[in-house]
Amino acid sequence: MNSSNKPIIVNLEIGDQLTAISCGHIIVELVKFITYQRLQIPYTYQWLKQVVNRKRACVDEDTKDSFQSQIHFRTVSTALENLDFILKSLQQEINSPSLPDEVCIALGATPVTCKEVYRVLLPMVCHKPQCHSTQIANDQKIHNSVFRTLVTSEKLSHVFFNQIAPTNLYVFIKKKVLGHLDNIMNSDNFVFTSGCRIPRNCKIIVIDLRTKALDKITCCNEFNVFGDIVNDDLNNLQLEDTDENDVYHEIESNDNLKWYQSSYVMKGFKDCIVNGSSITNSWLNS
Numbered sequence: 001m002n003s004s005n006k007p008i009i010v011n012l013e014i015g016d017q018l019t020a021i022s023c024g025h026i027i028v029e030l031v032k033f034i035t036y037q038r039l040q041i042p043y044t045y046q047w048l049k050q051v052v053n054r055k056r057a058c059v060d061e062d063t064k065d066s067f068q069s070q071i072h073f074r075t076v077s078t079a080l081e082n083l084d085f086i087l088k089s090l091q092q093e094i095n096s097p098s099l100p101d102e103v104c105i106a107l108g109a110t111p112v113t114c115k116e117v118y119r120v121l122l123p124m125v126c127h128k129p130q131c132h133s134t135q136i137a138n139d140q141k142i143h144n145s146v147f148r149t150l151v152t153s154e155k156l157s158h159v160f161f162n163q164i165a166p167t168n169l170y171v172f173i174k175k176k177v178l179g180h181l182d183n184i185m186n187s188d189n190f191v192f193t194s195g196c197r198i199p200r201n202c203k204i205i206v207i208d209l210r211t212k213a214l215d216k217i218t219c220c221n222e223f224n225v226f227g228d229i230v231n232d233d234l235n236n237l238q239l240e241d242t243d244e245n246d247v248y249h250e251i252e253s254n255d256n257l258k259w260y261q262s263s264y265v266m267k268g269f270k271d272c273i274v275n276g277s278s279i280t281n282s283w284l285n286s
Contacts, residue, residue, distance in 0.1 A: 007119075007204040007248040008155045012146055015123030015211035017137040023126050023209070024094040025139050026146060027103055028087045030207065031171070033147065034105055034118055035083065038164050040268030043280070045083070052077050055283040069279050072272040076280075082264040086171050089189035089262060093173055099126065104172040104251060104259075107268075111170050111251070111261075112196050116159075119248060121208045150207075159203060166268030172251055172261050190260035195252035204248050 018026070032045040041048055055073060065073070093100055102121050108114030127136050137145075150156060173190060185192075198204065253259045272279040 005200060005202075005204075007206050008159065009206045009208065010150070010153055010155060011208045012149060013208070013211045014137075014142060014146065015126070015209050017142060018123055018209070019127045019136060020095050020099065022137075022139050022142055023099075023122060024091040026142060026209070027090055027094060027120060027122075029143060029147070030118075030120060031083075031087060031090070031105060033150065035169060035266070035268075037160055038107060038116065040107065040166055040169055040266070041079065042269070042271035042278075045080075048076065048080060048280075051280050051283050052080055065282075066274075068272065068274065069282065072279055073283070075267075075269050079266050079269055082266045083169075085189075085264045086169075086262050086266065089186070089264075090171065090173070092186065092189065094122070098175060098178070099123070100173040100175050101257070102174040104174070106170040106172070106251075107164060108167055108170075108202075110168070111172075113199060114170070114202055115164055115167065116203045116205070117198055117251075119204065119206045121206065121210055123210050156205070159205060166270055169266040169268060170261065172259050174251075174257055174259050177256055177258055185260055188263060190262055193251075193253065193259050193261045195250065195259045198249050198251065200249075206248055 014026075035041055036044050043051075052073075056077075090103065100122055101124075102119060104120070105118040106114040107116045172193070172195075251259055
């Protein structure tokens with residue numbers, strides 16, 4: 001495999017500071033960040049959400065939008081509704097008793113033909129909400145640290161330099177099979193998938209939230225039985241040495257790990273310009 005196709009690894013190592021709730025918040029913000037940075041939406045999520053809500057709240061039967069405005073509003077609102085559903089589903093699964101191992105965001109017409117894949121490796125375990133450990137950082141501090149690293153990452157700057165046209169956004173989560181029992185999943189949110197191989201020319205970006213300092217979270221988690229196994233797994237993991245057989249080039253279920261795909265897909269879209277101005281400006285003034 002060409003070295004340019006090797007996964008790009010961004011290590012954040014913040015897992016020892018996270019609760020399940022803050023981990024969920026980080027994942028949600030990462031999805032929003034990627035969606036905007038990769039031009040799947042023309043403006044930030046927060047701004048588009050504000051515009052759509054303003055438009056819905058100011059519906060006037062005496063005011064008739066142009067056909068073009070109606071079509072674009074339907075496109076924007078549908079995309080945001082699907083994205084909101086995905087984000088809500090992710091938070092539910094991350095806050096469930098069984099923390100996912102990974103969240104995967106794929107951009108492309110189909111998962112089999114995806115152009116870019118962002119694989120977010122979650123901590124093996126998080127602090128419990130009632131924990132008062134001094135290791136836990138507040139959401140704002142974590143948020144600032146994570147996105148400062150992403151924005152200033154030289155590795156990511158090369159990825160973001162090349163634009164990607166609006167396409168479909170798919171989200172997958174990976175979960176371990178515990179005791180040969182199927183994971184309890186909300187089928188309205190995620191459905192089991194056998195998975196697929198990632199195309200050889202696809203860009204793969206791995207964002208690693210995990211930490212090797214598991215001793216910092218033993219205050220609220222029992223590692224008497226599994227601690228040595230977890231530490232051995234981390235010590236044997238060599239993220240820097242990737243090759244064509246690396247697991248990052250596949251999203252495939254097996255007897256020990258299962259992948260689930262979000263029931264909803266977000267379709268990216270471009271801005272709609274009329275007479276040199278975004279049509280969304282008229283929604284703000286309606």
